[in-house]
Amino acid sequence: MSSPSLLSSQSTASRKDKSSAMVPDDFMWQGYSALETQWRVERLLSRYVACIDDDNLEEWPSFFTQDACSYEIITRENVERGLPLTLVFCTSQGMLADRIVSLREANIYPQRWYRHIVSNVLIQAVAEDHLEVQSHYVVLQTRRNGQTSIFSAGKYKDRIVLQADELRFAEKRVVVDTHSIDTLLVSPI
Amino acid sequence: MSSQCTGNYTGKAPAVWPAKVNQIPKEVFGDAALFEEELKTIFYGDCWHIVGHFAEVPNVGDFKTFDLGRVPLLISRGKNNQVRVFYNTCTHRGNQLEVATSGNRKEFECPYHRWLFSLEGALTACPGSKEFAPDFKQENFGLMEVKSAQFMGLIFVTMGKNTPPLTEWLGEIVPPTLSTLLGGDGRLKLLGYQKVRYDSNWKGYNDNDGYHAPMLHTAFRLLNWQGGTTGFQRMTKNGHVVFEAELKAIQNNGFVNDPSLVEFKGSDPARGSRIVQLFPATVMVKHLDIINLRFAIARSHDVTEVHYAYFAHEDDSEELVQHRIRQGSNLLGPCGMISMEDAAIFQRIHIGNQTPGFAEFQKGVTSLMEVPMDVKQNDETGNLPRWEHYRKVMGFKREGEK
Numbered sequence A: 001m002s003s004p005s006l007l008s009s010q011s012t013a014s015r016k017d018k019s020s021a022m023v024p025d026d027f028m029w030q031g032y033s034a035l036e037t038q039w040r041v042e043r044l045l046s047r048y049v050a051c052i053d054d055d056n057l058e059e060w061p062s063f064f065t066q067d068a069c070s071y072e073i074i075t076r077e078n079v080e081r082g083l084p085l086t087l088v089f090c091t092s093q094g095m096l097a098d099r100i101v102s103l104r105e106a107n108i109y110p111q112r113w114y115r116h117i118v119s120n121v122l123i124q125a126v127a128e129d130h131l132e133v134q135s136h137y138v139v140l141q142t143r144r145n146g147q148t149s150i151f152s153a154g155k156y157k158d159r160i161v162l163q164a165d166e167l168r169f170a171e172k173r174v175v176v177d178t179h180s181i182d183t184l185l186v187s188p189i
Numbered sequence B: 001m002s003s004q005c006t007g008n009y010t011g012k013a014p015a016v017w018p019a020k021v022n023q024i025p026k027e028v029f030g031d032a033a034l035f036e037e038e039l040k041t042i043f044y045g046d047c048w049h050i051v052g053h054f055a056e057v058p059n060v061g062d063f064k065t066f067d068l069g070r071v072p073l074l075i076s077r078g079k080n081n082q083v084r085v086f087y088n089t090c091t092h093r094g095n096q097l098e099v100a101t102s103g104n105r106k107e108f109e110c111p112y113h114r115w116l117f118s119l120e121g122a123l124t125a126c127p128g129s130k131e132f133a134p135d136f137k138q139e140n141f142g143l144m145e146v147k148s149a150q151f152m153g154l155i156f157v158t159m160g161k162n163t164p165p166l167t168e169w170l171g172e173i174v175p176p177t178l179s180t181l182l183g184g185d186g187r188l189k190l191l192g193y194q195k196v197r198y199d200s201n202w203k204g205y206n207d208n209d210g211y212h213a214p215m216l217h218t219a220f221r222l223l224n225w226q227g228g229t230t231g232f233q234r235m236t237k238n239g240h241v242v243f244e245a246e247l248k249a250i251q252n253n254g255f256v257n258d259p260s261l262v263e264f265k266g267s268d269p270a271r272g273s274r275i276v277q278l279f280p281a282t283v284m285v286k287h288l289d290i291i292n293l294r295f296a297i298a299r300s301h302d303v304t305e306v307h308y309a310y311f312a313h314e315d316d317s318e319e320l321v322q323h324r325i326r327q328g329s330n331l332l333g334p335c336g337m338i339s340m341e342d343a344a345i346f347q348r349i350h351i352g353n354q355t356p357g358f359a360e361f362q363k364g365v366t367s368l369m370e371v372p373m374d375v376k377q378n379d380e381t382g383n384l385p386r387w388e389h390y391r392k393v394m395g396f397k398r399e400g401e402k
């Protein structure tokens, strides 16, 4: 069971991410050039992970759209098997806020520092009102004994919109390679 | 005043336990040599172990791999829809046969020398067999089957020679609650997994009690969840525990911004909470609309891996399935906002018990000399019959016992 999930070729093939299509170099989106859009997306992602790593979690829900939004952490193992169950699944800003209230007031968990590294930010689709963006992430955790290890590796699949002059996540899907969780998962990724 | 410590921490489980039934020698959690004995006596011995559910391999050709201690297993659904459990090893030179955690095959092929096995375990091809040893007979080299039995689709295995029949082993208390937990008939549909590694001994993982829930899980209080008064906790002499509580529907008291998550759609309206804990290491729960089977692997004296598998019932409406997915994805388990504390405790129990003395049960203890069989919903004594059974199985004596 500890060996990596090598799923039957049938099911894996049918659920492969077809993500290699390129968007043109010179698109315009919401009045921004392609370069500026890329820069704004990267800045959004950097601010998002800084919010988590610097423990400003009360602000975390505001990175999502106000009306309808979706935040999901799901294992790659479940995705490739076509299984819908997730690790975290929030469908409103209220649910995002509830996660944080619960983390602050109710949950007991070992104190750890998390540090996100985000890279390979790739705009995969440009629609009139949204962008589809994939990026890779690694979360390092530093335990109380001072040792650092990799807590989670995976990718973000984001649907990003412009709302009140800010880029926000209408959908954020975290697909986790590391499906064997070390003890528990309390902070957002 | 601080208490006086009487013994030294030896790291080795003592052969003789105290006469008081509520005292567990702490060394049983951290003793690596004891773990090897437990593998032989319990995990490879005369006990039944739950390794999966039929719903994880719903179609012909579906398989799942799992470990019992260190022994790799292969669960396969054959052509006549029969589910069999094999040792996950090629009968030639012992190569691990299947490496995926799950999938669908027409047959199992060992890549080493390309021996081929049917879904039912027969050896169907073995290249070059004309030059095999004179006593080689193809029909003798089918996959090795592990003795298995099922209860409403739950797959049990045993490697012991003297394991009692499954019905006897389950006893009378377990089946009614277990069948309701499994949707009444076990016709389940797999929704997915959450898998976790605890830095904890399997007995610490398994020692959650009726006392802790309203204490440890602050969210229960914040949500104003009521356990109710008609619940019960019942135990068998061979270490199983059955727990039921009303877990009344929540009055939203403003703690949650989005109460839709904690609604009880009442797929099983009589009880909000049912828990069946089977010796040695399986926990199965139904909380609100969540059906969750926890397949545990005792990896070592200090690591326990648990696969939390979530299910819907085959007859559920699409709406109920979605609700079960939402609840399963948010409430319980290692990422669940109302009970992830258990995970933190498993680790701390393991660290904290590497100290002198005893882990001592209090809540509900009425006699120090007799293992309680009659306990209340929120007592921790429901775990003592399991400890007593464990002690006897492992051959530990009690003080004064011959």
Ligand code: FES
Residues within 6 Å of the ligand: B090, B091, B092, B093, B094, B095, B110, B111, B112, B113, B114, B115
């Ligand atoms: S070990 Fe499997 S074919 Fe030789």
Ligand SMILES: [Fe+2]
Residues within 6 Å of the ligand: B208, B212, B213, B217, B339, B342
């Ligand atoms: Fe708990």
